[in-house]
Amino acid sequence: MKQIAFLVLMLGIGCGLAVPAGADETAQAAQLTRELADRYYAFRLRTQPEIAYFTGVELERHDGLTNNSPIGQAEIQTEEDALWQQLQGIDSSLLQGSVDWITYGILNQSLQAARELRICAYPAWAVSQMAGWQLDYTQLAELQPVGAKELREQALARWSRMPAFIDQERENLIAGLAAGYSSPQSAVKRVIAQLDGLL
Numbered sequence: 001m002k003q004i005a006f007l008v009l010m011l012g013i014g015c016g017l018a019v020p021a022g023a024d025e026t027a028q029a030a031q032l033t034r035e036l037a038d039r040y041y042a043f044r045l046r047t048q049p050e051i052a053y054f055t056g057v058e059l060e061r062h063d064g065l066t067n068n069s070p071i072g073q074a075e076i077q078t079e080e081d082a083l084w085q086q087l088q089g090i091d092s093s094l095l096q097g098s099v100d101w102i103t104y105g106i107l108n109q110s111l112q113a114a115r116e117l118r119i120c121a122y123p124a125w126a127v128s129q130m131a132g133w134q135l136d137y138t139q140l141a142e143l144q145p146v147g148a149k150e151l152r153e154q155a156l157a158r159w160s161r162m163p164a165f166i167d168q169e170r171e172n173l174i175a176g177l178a179a180g181y182s183s184p185q186s187a188v189k190r191v192i193a194q195l196d197g198l199l
Contacts, residue, residue, distance in 0.1 A: 029090050030100040036087055037103050040110070043083070047076050050136065053143040062145055063154035065161050068168050073123060077115075084111045124176025126169065127183035129190035133169060134198065137162065 045052060049064030066072070087108055095101035126132065144158070145151045176182065 025091070026094045029092075029094040030098065032086070032090055033095065033100045033104045033107070036083055036090075037107055040083055040107055043079050047072075047079075050140055053140055061154055062151060063157040065158055065165060068123065068165060068172065070123075070172075077118065080111055080114050083107075084115060087111065121176070121179075121181055123172045124179060124181040125173065125183045127173065127188050127191050129187055129194060132191055132194075133166070134191065134194050138198065 045057065045059070046064075048066050049059060050066060051057075052059050067075070087104070090104065092101065092104050092108075095104055129135075141159075144155050146155050
């Protein structure tokens with residue numbers, strides 16, 4: 001779902017035209033919707049750059065890595081809340097029937113889902129044989145561009161931070177267990193088997 005929203009929000013990129021003084025409320029609502037969509041797009045690429053490789057988005061650099069620490073996740077939530085608050089100030093009925101109305105709807109759904117999913121505390125029990133880091137980053141390694149010296153340096157910069165990323169995943173799970181969160185044993189056993197296979 002995030003990938004679909006990400007792709008559709010791309011429609012708003014580059015459409016940020018200045019609204020003339022005295023423009024009507026509909027034009028102002030459309031402009032603000034585009035600006036928030038642009039911010040959301042840039043925010044997702046900045047905080048989760050890995051998503052670009054699975055959505056066909058071209059990146060300027062290839063050394064980014066998601067900050068999976070509690071501080072990093074809190075920063076993401078703060079930005080999501082700020083975008084959500086601003087979006088709620090737009091009268092979406094003014095956009096009905098336009099492309100901006102679609103953009104508004106997708107942005108609204110994406111932010112609302114992200115905020116409501118927090119109750120699941122997924123980082124505290126993020127062990128999955130279908131969508132875990134051991135799968136995502138294996139695929140990312142195959143997609144990492146290394147055809148030039150600068151690209152190879154960026155690859156080394158990204159992957160040199162991977163041990164710390166994995167250590168943080170472990171710390172998140174330990175804290176999750178202490179708080180009463182855990183993935184099912186069957187999922188954990190499958191992930192262990194996958195890791196053994198990678199090793």
